[in-house]
Amino acid sequence: MxxxxxxxxxxxxLTILLSGILCGFLFYIYYYLHHKIYPLKKDLNNxxxxxxxLDHQAKLIIQSDIESKLYREAVEDKLKxxxxxxxxxxxxxxxxxxxxxxxxxxxxxxxxxxxxxALIVLFGTxxxxxxxxxxxxxxxxxxxxxxxxxxxxxxxxxVSPELEIAKELKKNLNFEEFLLGPIVSGTHIYAFLFxxxxxxxxxxxxxxxxxxxxxxxxxxxxxxxxxxxxxLYQAGEELENKIKEKTFELTKTLKEIEKISKMKSDFISxxxxxxxxxxxxxxxxxxxxxxxxxxxxxxxxxxxxxKIDDNVNKLVDMVNTLLDISRIESRRIEVxxxxxxxxxxxxxxxxxxxxxxxxxxxxxxxxxxSSLYVYMDKNLIExxxxxxxxxxxxxxxxxxxxxxxxTKSNSKVTVSVKDTGCGIPKDDLEKIFQxxxxxxxxxxxxxxxxxxxxxxxxxxxxLHKEKIWVESEVGKGTTFHFTLTxxxxx
Amino acid sequence: MVKFSLAFSDKTREEExxxxxxxxxxxxxxxxINFALIFFTPHYRSTLLHYIVSITMQPENIVQICTPFxxxxxxxxxxxxxxxxxxxxxxxxxxxxVKTQQISKIEVSLRRLVKKLxxxxxxxxxxxxxxxxxxxxxxxxxxxxxxxxxxxxGYTLYSESxxxxxxxxxxxxxxxxxxxxxxxxxRKVNGFLPLGExxxxxxxxxxxxxxxxxxxxxAIEIYRKYxxxxxxxLKKNELFYLYPLGTKSNGNYKLVSIKEILGDESLFxxxxxxPGEKGKIMVLKENLLLENTKKIVEEEKNKYSPRLVxxxxxxxxxxxxxxxxxxxxxxIKEILGKETKVVGAYFDYHIxxxxxxxxxxxEEGNMYLTFWQ
Numbered sequence: 001m002x003x004x005x006x007x008x009x010x011x012x013x014l015t016i017l018l019s020g021i022l023c024g025f026l027f028y029i030y031y032y033l034h035h036k037i038y039p040l041k042k043d044l045n046n047x048x049x050x051x052x053x054l055d056h057q058a059k060l061i062i063q064s065d066i067e068s069k070l071y072r073e074a075v076e077d078k079l080k081x082x083x084x085x086x087x088x089x090x091x092x093x094x095x096x097x098x099x100x101x102x103x104x105x106x107x108x109x110x111x112x113x114x115x116x117x118a119l120i121v122l123f124g125t126x127x128x129x130x131x132x133x134x135x136x137x138x139x140x141x142x143x144x145x146x147x148x149x150x151x152x153x154x155x156x157x158x159v160s161p162e163l164e165i166a167k168e169l170k171k172n173l174n175f176e177e178f179l180l181g182p183i184v185s186g187t188h189i190y191a192f193l194f195x196x197x198x199x200x201x202x203x204x205x206x207x208x209x210x211x212x213x214x215x216x217x218x219x220x221x222x223x224x225x226x227x228x229x230x231x232l233y234q235a236g237e238e239l240e241n242k243i244k245e246k247t248f249e250l251t252k253t254l255k256e257i258e259k260i261s262k263m264k265s266d267f268i269s270x271x272x273x274x275x276x277x278x279x280x281x282x283x284x285x286x287x288x289x290x291x292x293x294x295x296x297x298x299x300x301x302x303x304x305x306x307k308i309d310d311n312v313n314k315l316v317d318m319v320n321t322l323l324d325i326s327r328i329e330s331r332r333i334e335v336x337x338x339x340x341x342x343x344x345x346x347x348x349x350x351x352x353x354x355x356x357x358x359x360x361x362x363x364x365x366x367x368x369x370s371s372l373y374v375y376m377d378k379n380l381i382e383x384x385x386x387x388x389x390x391x392x393x394x395x396x397x398x399x400x401x402x403x404x405x406x407t408k409s410n411s412k413v414t415v416s417v418k419d420t421g422c423g424i425p426k427d428d429l430e431k432i433f434q435x436x437x438x439x440x441x442x443x444x445x446x447x448x449x450x451x452x453x454x455x456x457x458x459x460x461x462x463l464h465k466e467k468i469w470v471e472s473e474v475g476k477g478t479t480f481h482f483t484l485t486x487x488x489x490x
Numbered sequence: 491m492v493k494f495s496l497a498f499s500d501k502t503r504e505e506e507x508x509x510x511x512x513x514x515x516x517x518x519x520x521x522x523i524n525f526a527l528i529f530f531t532p533h534y535r536s537t538l539l540h541y542i543v544s545i546t547m548q549p550e551n552i553v554q555i556c557t558p559f560x561x562x563x564x565x566x567x568x569x570x571x572x573x574x575x576x577x578x579x580x581x582x583x584x585x586x587x588v589k590t591q592q593i594s595k596i597e598v599s600l601r602r603l604v605k606k607l608x609x610x611x612x613x614x615x616x617x618x619x620x621x622x623x624x625x626x627x628x629x630x631x632x633x634x635x636x637x638x639x640x641x642x643x644g645y646t647l648y649s650e651s652x653x654x655x656x657x658x659x660x661x662x663x664x665x666x667x668x669x670x671x672x673x674x675x676x677r678k679v680n681g682f683l684p685l686g687e688x689x690x691x692x693x694x695x696x697x698x699x700x701x702x703x704x705x706x707x708x709a710i711e712i713y714r715k716y717x718x719x720x721x722x723x724l725k726k727n728e729l730f731y732l733y734p735l736g737t738k739s740n741g742n743y744k745l746v747s748i749k750e751i752l753g754d755e756s757l758f759x760x761x762x763x764x765p766g767e768k769g770k771i772m773v774l775k776e777n778l779l780l781e782n783t784k785k786i787v788e789e790e791k792n793k794y795s796p797r798l799v800x801x802x803x804x805x806x807x808x809x810x811x812x813x814x815x816x817x818x819x820x821x822i823k824e825i826l827g828k829e830t831k832v833v834g835a836y837f838d839y840h841i842x843x844x845x846x847x848x849x850x851x852x853e854e855g856n857m858y859l860t861f862w863q
Contacts (some may be wrong), residue, residue: 050685058686058771062733066724069732069810077813382660462564 035440075490077114078207084112096229101222104131111214114208115195121146123182138173142180142194145169153182154189158213160204161296176206177253179314181216186224193219261329269326270366274318279319283312311350321452325435328459335463339487340378342413343368346404349385361398368406374413374484380460381484386478387453388417395421395478408486416481430468431456492672493577494862495519496797496831497580497853498562502803504534507571508542511572515575518610519545521694522548524578525585527800527834529560530571539571547573551585552732553664555616556645558619558809561656561801561862564806564823568755572833576797582607582669587662590620595828596629596663603667606636611858612674614666615841617644621663623760627841636849641676641858643837646749646760664837670732673863679855680840681779684736684743684770688717691737700736701746701757704769710755719863725751734855736772737763745772745853747806747839758855760839774855776814782809783818786859796861799826808836822859 008358055106055160092104102120110118110132126143132144145168146153152165159169159180166180178196182189193216200219220409244380286309290302297305309474327333346368357364385404403418424432435455461468461482473479499507515523524548530539536554543552549663549693560567584606588599604610613634617626623644630638657699667675689712691738701709713730716722716729724730736743746761747771763769799822808815823832839854 059716059718060769062683062773063718063720064734066720066729069729070720070723072812107769238737 074205074207075077075204077191078210080213081113083206084109085218088112088215092222095222095225098223098226099129101219101226105130105132107132110195113195113211114205115197115212116194119194120183120191121194122191123150129191141169142490145172146192153180153192154335157181158209160209178203179209179212180213182220182222183216183223185227189238191224265277265326265329269324269330272323272326275319276316276323279312279316283309283316286312306341319451321456323455323467325452325459328456330465333463335377335380337375337377337464339373339490340376340381342368342374342376342381342406342415342484345378345382346385346406346415349382349389350404353389356390356393357402360396360400361391362396363399363401365403366400366405367403372406372408372413373487373490376484377460378465380463384457384460384482385417386417386459387438390416391453391480392419392478395419397421408455411486411488413483413484413486415484416479418477418479423476423478424470424472425474429470429472433468491581492581492862493519494552494831495575496562496572496621496798496833497575498560498570498572500532500567503814504538505542508539508546512543512546515573519575519577522577523547523575525549525551525576525583525666526553527576527831528552528554528571529557529573530554531558531560531567531569532556533569534571535857543573546600547575553581553585553616555664555835557835557837558805559836561803561819561832562835563832564820566819568573571671574800574831574833578672579596581671583672584665584669586665586667588665590618590663593621593625593629593663595728596626597633598654598666600630600633603665607667607669607672610667611639611672612676612720613638613672614668615642615666616641616664617841618644618663619645619838620660620661623841624837626663627850629642630841630850637843638850640842640850641802642859643835643842644839644841646838653790658791662683668673671744673794675790675796675863676842676858676860677790678856678858679779679783680745681774681776682736682743682745682772682784682855683735684738685773686771688738688768689772691742691763691767691769693764695756695762696764699759700752700755701748701763708755709757712771730735730757731855732810733775734772735759735769736760737761737767737769740848742848743770743772744851747854747856760852760854774810776811779811779820780818783857784821784825784831787822790859790861791826791830792862794861796826796830796845798862799830799832799834800860800862801832802840802842802858803834803836803862804840804855804857805836805838807857810855 022087029145087214088104088109092101095104097100105118107118110116117138118130119128119132119142121128121139121143123146126147128139128143131139132202132226149165153159156163156165157168159166160178163168166178169180170176170178173196174481175196177198178194180192180194181190183193193212243395282396286305289305290309324333331404346366348363350366362478389402398400400420401418402420403416403417405418407414407416433454435452457480458468464484466481466483466485468480470478497511497513497514499510501510523624526543526547530536530544530797534556536556540554543549543554560570560572562570562572580677584603586599586603586635588596591691600613600675603613615626617623621644623642626642627646628646630640634640688805689705691701691704694701703709704712712735713724716733718725724732728750730748735746737746743751744762746759746763748759750758752758801819803815813817819832826832839852841850841852841857842858843850
């Protein structure tokens with residue numbers, strides 16, 4: 001510059017001065033620019049750094065966003081599949097037939113759970129129970145694999161393509177994604193479930209593996225239930241058959257008994273009828289003979305004839321009782337149930353039998369309300385009372401006690417006849433109402449009877465649809481109770 | 491004034507479903523029905539629906555759209571039929587159908603429809619999967635201009651179940667033109683946020699819709715950069731729809747969805763990009779999206795008091811939002827209130843603009859709300 005200033009012929013001093021000013025100016029510009037640009041440059045660098053930081057933050061945001069989205073996707077997928085599984089369980093929960101259970105595994109069910117194909121093969125026979133979209137060749141490959149790896153499969157809860165054992169299967173099937181799992185019923189493998197999906201789906205998700213395992217377990221549980229049900233059903237069937245068999249046998253026996261009973265009744269009825277006519281004639285003549293209507297009899301003959309007459313009386317009684325029983329059994333008896341005062345009937349009956357009671361010096365107690373109306377056939381109940389009081393007189397020793405009581409409870413009236421006789425042994429209690437049964441006791445051995453009285457009594461009470469029972473203690477006495485229904489508003 | 495009726499049925503049989511809808515509709519519109527817009531799920535047979543609607547309700551025009559899901563009032567329905575019927579007074583509404591084989595005639599059809607209406611306020615269009623949306627967009631721009639007031643909902647070949655029906659004729663483009671007396675306003679709702687540094691689409695094959703290079707590197711590198719070790723998961727599961735790219739235009743970002751990664755690591759896209767354009771990776775923030783939806787619906791409600799809202803929603807959006815999508819629809823209905831009917835369908839992509847005087851573009855991942863006054 002100095003050279004150039006020299007060149008335009010300026011004095012040296014001025015040249016140096018101008019040069020100095022110029023240098024100062026340049027230095028000032030440099031200084032100014034340096035101080036102004038430097039912070040800007042610095043700011044620019046800061047901005048670039050911040051931009052880089054923001055870009056880095058953007059990467060982090062995007063990566064955490066995709067992580068959360070994938071996680072959410074996985075959770076939603078799991079929930080969706082579990083919901084489908086729940087629906088499947090709801091629909092198949094009450095199935096109690098194996099084939100019906102397998103029919104539930106439809107293409108829709110398999111698709112809902114995320115698979116395209118499914119196969120269920122029985123472990124023992126390798127029979128196909130379900131085949132959804134597998135070709136014959138593919139199912140043969142799977143069956144062959146199960147057949148060849150029976151032993152190894154027993155210990156594997158799930159076979160997936162990553163396992164060494166499945167490599168051959170993967171190669172033969174040319175499938176990328178599949179699962180094989182056992183369906184265990186009880187302690188044994190019942191079948192195998194094989195599922196697969198297409199390649200483009202992006203592999204088996206954790207949700208699908210879990211759903212598959214649950215499905216296998218659930219099917220096993222269902223098979224257990226079916227097994228229990230079948231066992232129960234079979235037991236029920238057997239029981240039912242046995243009951244049917246026994247019922248049939250019993251019905252047959254009952255019919256036979258009824259037939260025999262009818263024959264017996266018919267026989268008794270006809271025999272009694274046949275007997276009654278000659279007996280009436282015998283009775284008539286014996287009575288006339290005893291009354292010496294045909295002339296005076298020697299004392300010995302009269303005594304014998306008296307005995308004949310007594311026995312004919314007993315025979316007539318017996319035949320009449322037998323005829324009554326027969327009528328009741330064959331429902332030929334006419335029952336006239338009407339309200340009647342039971343206390344009056346008791347008193348009348350006792351009055352009728354009073355001579356015998358007094359004869360044996362028996363103490364009689366009658367414990368009845370002043371009046372108590374019940375529904376009954378007066379004649380039949382009278383016979384019941386006569387029979388029971390008569391029995392009590394027969395078995396009560398002299399100076400013993402007989403109590404006839406009527407008590408009311410709700411709408412029922414219980415009539416009891418109690419004696420202080422020898423009592424009935426426990427073993428005989430059930431049999432005393434049977435026809436011709438006579439308890440073994442000293443009185444029975446002394447006093448002769450037909451064994452038909454209590455049988456008739458029981459039938460009459462049953463005809464009234466009421467109950468009769470006996471309480472007895474050997475050596476202390478016996479009480480007969482029977483019920484009748486109270487007649488209100490009479 | 492246009493009278494609207496909205497009826498829904500989820501009865502399984504077509505006859506029963508339409509019978510129910512017909513009864514409800516006749517109650518509101520007893521005189522005549524000029525136009526019936528029906529959205530139905532693939533559970534129903536379209537031809538049967540069309541036949542029953544035409545004999546029971548006898549509308550002058552029927553447009554039926556089969557959609558994977560329906561929006562009815564505050565819920566998203568997986569199975570059902572919903573019908574919007576309109577009785578027009580002095581208002582004009584035109585409907586036209588263009589067979590997909592005659593796509594070259596779309597320009598003529600659009601012109602004819604607009605001429606018929608004298609002045610149109612808005613156009614709606616539904617596109618079947620067999621239609622190339624770019625050809626269609628080109629046709630719109632040639633006939634109506636690049637700022638045309640149109641909203642299209644379309645289905646791609648990737649769609650599982652959608653088809654477009656007009657009576658027995660399937661595979662047609664449906665055009666609905668609204669005359670000047672019908673007042674409709676639309677808003678686009680998106681919840682995608684641009685993130686990270688801007689990049690430049692350095693090499694784009696617009697014809698084949700391929701992004702070949704971004705910042706002079708193979709296009710795929712942009713995802714590798716942001717996704718790090720999660721990139722492979724995304725690639726394997728084809729989850730790129732979660733992170734579309736955005737191109738900046740007039741201060742807003744338009745979505746460019748990545749449909750496939752090709753062998754040469756280029757990206758097959760759906761959207762509009764020109765080489766040299768700046769872009770960013772986009773992330774959908776659900777909370778932001780719900781706030782955005784709330785704000786837009788509140789604004790429009792106060793401004794126009796709409797009586798009917800037709801939603802053109804996006805399948806991609808539903809895939810990303812999942813249960814939040816139901817939440818959003820509930821929110822929309824809650825803001826709009828009882829008096830405003832809400833109905834809608836899901837589409838794979840839309841052709842529309844954010845608002846007037848913005849160039850039309852193909853996008854997926856947005857929701858459009860049309861407010862009918």
